[in-house]
Amino acid sequence: MTRRWLFGDQLGPHFVDGPDDSTDDGAQRVLMVESRQVFTRRRFHRAKAHLVLSAMRHRAAELGERCEYVAADTYAEALQGAGPLSVCRPTSYGAVRLVESLPDVEVLAPRGFATSMEDFGRWAGGRGSKRLLLEDFYRQSRARLGVLMDGADPVGGTWNLDAENRNPPPKNAVTLGVTTPWWPQEDEIDAQVRVDLDRWQAEGDVSFVGDDGPRRFAATRAEALQVLEDFVENRLAAFGPYEDAMLAGDTWMAHSTISAPMNLGLLDPVEVVERVERAYRDGLVPLSSAEGFVRQVIGWRDYVWHLYWHLGEDYRDRNFLGATNPVPQWFWDLDADAVQARCLSHVLREVKVNGWAHHIPRLMVLGNFAMQRGWDPQQVTAWFHNSFVDGYDWVMVPNVVGMSQYADGGVMATKPYAPGRAYIDRMSDFCKPCAYDPKVRVGEKACPFTAGYWAFLHRNRETLKGNFRLAQPMKGMDRLKDLEALVEQEAHRGAEAP
Ligand SMILES: Cc1cc2nc3c(=O)[nH]c(=O)nc-3n(C[C@H](O)[C@H](O)[C@H](O)COP(=O)(O)OP(=O)(O)OC[C@H]3O[C@@H](n4cnc5c(N)ncnc54)[C@H](O)[C@@H]3O)c2cc1C
Ligand code: SF4
Numbered sequence: 149m150t151r152r153w154l155f156g157d158q159l160g161p162h163f164v165d166g167p168d169d170s171t172d173d174g175a176q177r178v179l180m181v182e183s184r185q186v187f188t189r190r191r192f193h194r195a196k197a198h199l200v201l202s203a204m205r206h207r208a209a210e211l212g213e214r215c216e217y218v219a220a221d222t223y224a225e226a227l228q229g230a231g232p233l234s235v236c237r238p239t240s241y242g243a244v245r246l247v248e249s250l251p252d253v254e255v256l257a258p259r260g261f262a263t264s265m266e267d268f269g270r271w272a273g274g275r276g277s278k279r280l281l282l283e284d285f286y287r288q289s290r291a292r293l294g295v296l297m298d299g300a301d302p303v304g305g306t307w308n309l310d311a312e313n314r315n316p317p318p319k320n321a322v323t324l325g326v327t328t329p330w331w332p333q334e335d336e337i338d339a340q341v342r343v344d345l346d347r348w349q350a351e352g353d354v355s356f357v358g359d360d361g362p363r364r365f366a367a368t369r370a371e372a373l374q375v376l377e378d379f380v381e382n383r384l385a386a387f388g389p390y391e392d393a394m395l396a397g398d399t400w401m402a403h404s405t406i407s408a409p410m411n412l413g414l415l416d417p418v419e420v421v422e423r424v425e426r427a428y429r430d431g432l433v434p435l436s437s438a439e440g441f442v443r444q445v446i447g448w449r450d451y452v453w454h455l456y457w458h459l460g461e462d463y464r465d466r467n468f469l470g471a472t473n474p475v476p477q478w479f480w481d482l483d484a485d486a487v488q489a490r491c492l493s494h495v496l497r498e499v500k501v502n503g504w505a506h507h508i509p510r511l512m513v514l515g516n517f518a519m520q521r522g523w524d525p526q527q528v529t530a531w532f533h534n535s536f537v538d539g540y541d542w543v544m545v546p547n548v549v550g551m552s553q554y555a556d557g558g559v560m561a562t563k564p565y566a567p568g569r570a571y572i573d574r575m576s577d578f579c580k581p582c583a584y585d586p587k588v589r590v591g592e593k594a595c596p597f598t599a600g601y602w603a604f605l606h607r608n609r610e611t612l613k614g615n616f617r618l619a620q621p622m623k624g625m626d627r628l629k630d631l632e633a634l635v636e637q638e639a640h641r642g643a644e645a646p
Pocket of ligand 1: 411
């Protein structure tokens with residue numbers, strides 16, 4: 149009898165109990181493999197290792213006798229004599245190669261995304277030489293799925309309310325004033341995971357970075373639904389206007405924290421946006437928040453997923469800016485105490501404690517700093533993949549190589565996201581108490597982001613000269629009287645923690 153092989157990011161009911169999944173003699177039987185080797189290959193955040201193991205073991209417990217759960221060093225070892233299997237197409241090139249190389253394994257279409265491979269292929273193929281714009285992809289997805297639509301038109305008459313969603317944090321606010329997310333309660337499965345991780349570490353072949361606990365992210369379907377419900381009822385209304393804002397006293401702001409459970413396969417993106425649409429139709433949240441959130445889930449998330457496959461396996465090796473500096477040890481170690489720059493230190497600490505920071509700290513603080521310093525984009529991708537609870541190959545490669553490091557030369561972003569201090573100063577409360585001064589370019593108090601921005605433009609002047617969106621900043625750079633001193637200063641600062 150063919151059993152369904154579930155990877156650790158295929159844990160929701162839709163990976164095993166879909167309409168075509170039952171067998172003649174009852175429910176689909178399941179095989180799950182916990183491979184220790186996965187954890188020896190990288191130095192993962194310990195909270196991420198905990199979350200993944202906890203989620204897999206909870207799922208196996210839920211499936212009960214339907215599931216054989218094999219703990220082994222490698223997949224190959226676990227699969228010996230496993231008999232015929234079917235598996236939903238896994239989420240990385242490496243895993244697809246593995247399942248396709250095995251005899252007696254039927255590979256089904258991927259699940260857990262809102263747009264199928266076929267629909268994306270048709271859309272991309274129909275564009276000829278036009279760019280694969282997120283905005284166009286998002287609109288056709290919304291129309292196809294009928295999300296926030298009134299017949300053929302978008303609800304409210306406009307597709308895009310981004311202009312209402314770019315607010316800085318409220319003046320003098322310490323927090324956004326929304327309730328913190330609903331947190332799961334740990335149980336004996338979590339306790340056993342901790343014991344096992346301690347033992348693996350003590351045995352010496354596995355090492356981790358970051359803190360482990362308490363578990364902040366949903367590891368079961370019931371917890372994931374609770375997180376979604378709590379977000380929709382208590383936090384979604386504030387999501388739209390403040391989705392880009394950062395506050396030192398408010399890690400979570402009005403973000404949903406559902407990337408981790410969604411990437412574990414515990415929630416399906418379509419059910420998520422349907423719940424959000426219902427909240428809008430019931431008058432619970434404004435359209436700007438509902439639309440802003442729907443855009444993230446069936447827009448960005450699916451767009452990134454499809455680009456990962458569409459752009460090919462060697463996309464990850466792109467290095468348009470020729471950045472070759474190694475990621476320094478203090479950054480690998482998430483050593484926030486080594487850093488004086490308040491924004492960077494704060495975000496690094498958030499990552500150390502939670503394995504999570506919201507989109508803007510990832511893009512505009514961490515990724516921006518790495519790009520300004522010319523760090524190797526493949527190392528930066530590995531750093532993000534290791535350090536974030538929601539990091540998987542398919543989502544990290546386009547987000548880091550393309551969106552954050554501009555290593556693809558403009559496939560995902562029309563210009564590098566390398567803003568100087570003005571952006572961070574405007575969108576956060578980091579700068580005022582900082583040891584550096586956001587307006588100072590040269591000298592002891594020179595802000596590493598302000599100076600780093602100009603040094604970045606200077607270093608990449610030739611490579612970026614054709615980018616019309618950078619024409620103004622390039623002109624501005626030529627007018628700087630202290631450019632030479634600034635470039636020398638930044639060369640000296642190098643890989644030091646700022
Ligand atoms: C450098 C960089 C690395 C990132 N790495 C990851 C990653 O490893 N895993 C991950 O899920 N997201 C990643 N993102 C996207 C985004 O930052 C996170 O999805 C989001 O911060 C997760 O928190 P949340 O669930 O509270 O999201 P919310 O702000 O509440 O957004 C809702 C959902 O939208 C989806 N989403 C929004 N933007 C993206 C995007 N660019 N790519 C994929 N999904 C998106 C996520 O599923 C998220 O849960 C990355 C972004 C950048 C700039
Ligand atoms: S002054 Fe510069 S380093 Fe300090 S918080 Fe602001 S942007 Fe960051």
